[in-house]
Amino acid sequence: MTERPDTRVHGGERELIDLFLDYQRATVVLKAEGLSDAEGARRLLPSATTVTGMLRHLADVERSWVLEMFAGLPYDRRYGSDEDPDGEWRVSTSDSLAEAIEDYRAACAESRRTLAGRELTETCVAGPPAQLRWVLLHLIEETARHAGQLDVIREQLDGVTGE
16 A cells, blocks of 8 residues: 655745655545555546546656746657546556556656756746746645546545545
């Protein structure tokens, strides 16, 4: 089972931002762990939202904001493309939830490596002229929003609730 970092009260700005982002990242994984591939692909909403699709989407969000926009590096859109921007949401029961979890963990690790030692005031190389501070806060917002959605979906799938 995934352990979430302790979100202590004191620390420097960058340390606390990174800590809260890692807490939300771990929450997303925690909400997905223990589900079958079929449960990960099950649609409970009118939209294409699924647990597996959500993890794929969040991996793409990490890579898009950190690798592409902040660092100006190419990244592999594993499940979508410019022609199919919603490809990560197209999930079937044959798609592996465990692979989606590992890919999300890999995307988060790529982000950590790419941003190590970077200053919060540095700006994106491509995309909007946003500071790293903004990018990290946006990732917290995006990840936390989807973690809340996953919390509800998980409860609907198997009744599991909690933090």
